Amino acid sequence: MTFAVTESTVVLGIETSCDETAVAVVMGGTDVLSSVVASQLDEHARFGGVVPEIASRAHLEALPHVTVQALAEAKIDLSRIDAVAATVGPGLIGALLVGVSAAKATALALAVPFVGVNHLEAHLYAALLDEPNAEFPLLFGLVSGGHTLFVEMTNHDSYRVVGQTIDDAAGEAFDKVARFLGLAYPGGLAIDNAATRGNDKAINFPRAMLNDGFNVSFSGLKTAVINYVRANPAVSTDDVAASFQRAAVDVLVHKARRAAREINARTIALGGGVAANSLLRREITTAGHADGMAVVLPSREMCTDNAAMIASAGWYCLRRGEVSSLDAGANPNLKLGVAQR
Numbered sequence: 001m002t003f004a005v006t007e008s009t010v011v012l013g014i015e016t017s018c019d020e021t022a023v024a025v026v027m028g029g030t031d032v033l034s035s036v037v038a039s040q041l042d043e044h045a046r047f048g049g050v051v052p053e054i055a056s057r058a059h060l061e062a063l064p065h066v067t068v069q070a071l072a073e074a075k076i077d078l079s080r081i082d083a084v085a086a087t088v089g090p091g092l093i094g095a096l097l098v099g100v101s102a103a104k105a106t107a108l109a110l111a112v113p114f115v116g117v118n119h120l121e122a123h124l125y126a127a128l129l130d131e132p133n134a135e136f137p138l139l140f141g142l143v144s145g146g147h148t149l150f151v152e153m154t155n156h157d158s159y160r161v162v163g164q165t166i167d168d169a170a171g172e173a174f175d176k177v178a179r180f181l182g183l184a185y186p187g188g189l190a191i192d193n194a195a196t197r198g199n200d201k202a203i204n205f206p207r208a209m210l211n212d213g214f215n216v217s218f219s220g221l222k223t224a225v226i227n228y229v230r231a232n233p234a235v236s237t238d239d240v241a242a243s244f245q246r247a248a249v250d251v252l253v254h255k256a257r258r259a260a261r262e263i264n265a266r267t268i269a270l271g272g273g274v275a276a277n278s279l280l281r282r283e284i285t286t287a288g289h290a291d292g293m294a295v296v297l298p299s300r301e302m303c304t305d306n307a308a309m310i311a312s313a314g315w316y317c318l319r320r321g322e323v324s325s326l327d328a329g330a331n332p333n334l335k336l337g338v339a340q341r
Contacts (some may be wrong), residue, residue: 013311085314163214
């Protein structure tokens, strides 16, 4: 399909990979005309985590309304949409299929291209929405509930993973520790809040693999927290939260800093839900500037799953000439650098 991509090309983005039903309208890859997110937090909070079947059903109910709201806020009609992009993976298969099916149906009805977007790649563009002219090479830290990756970007069309978790993702560790401590869901925000009241030097939790390559490990840290609390039941929960957060952030910043130096990065950026953590944002900013690098942090709204990053990534895919077939399916285990076409 021949398709001319310009600064006025408008992409409708749909994101349903997990527990956020999101639709956005983005023009030219970076101009966010609207970004609407319907959270399922209340539906899953009583279970302490996301229940896939509940998530899928909630997407089915919310997506039509969220789409109408996104178009209304963008002040455009469906006829102005030039392409439709949707997350095809990774994620929960039932949830993904809701968004993919809606996106393909919309693209077919409008006779416009459909673009299947890799959710991990989209997080790269969430960081660049406010800084589209960030200098390359760029070291990107994707830190979320499901993934922890350090990615080298040499331009918009080229990136490679230089480090990743060998067990738990950073966000997964935050959630598990928060659940063990009896804190609210979602765990990342609860840990961040509790840490403001605690002493982050109270407990010296381990920093695994600190000087061993660019991979990270958080399983041992999680276990150390559990063992410490069981051995010291009277310990302050706020001190545990603060000390755990400090250990996790120390590892993330140290690894990102070393990886950035290795690739001679001009910019260091973060994305994913954990990128909203206040301590991580402060520490990575200080470290990056100390090393002479620009630091790019998405707004907290763009750290969590959203459709603006999907539409943005879709625009860059279109600019590369990447258009997906309407036969393309969803892949819950999709890896970074693998497209669904």
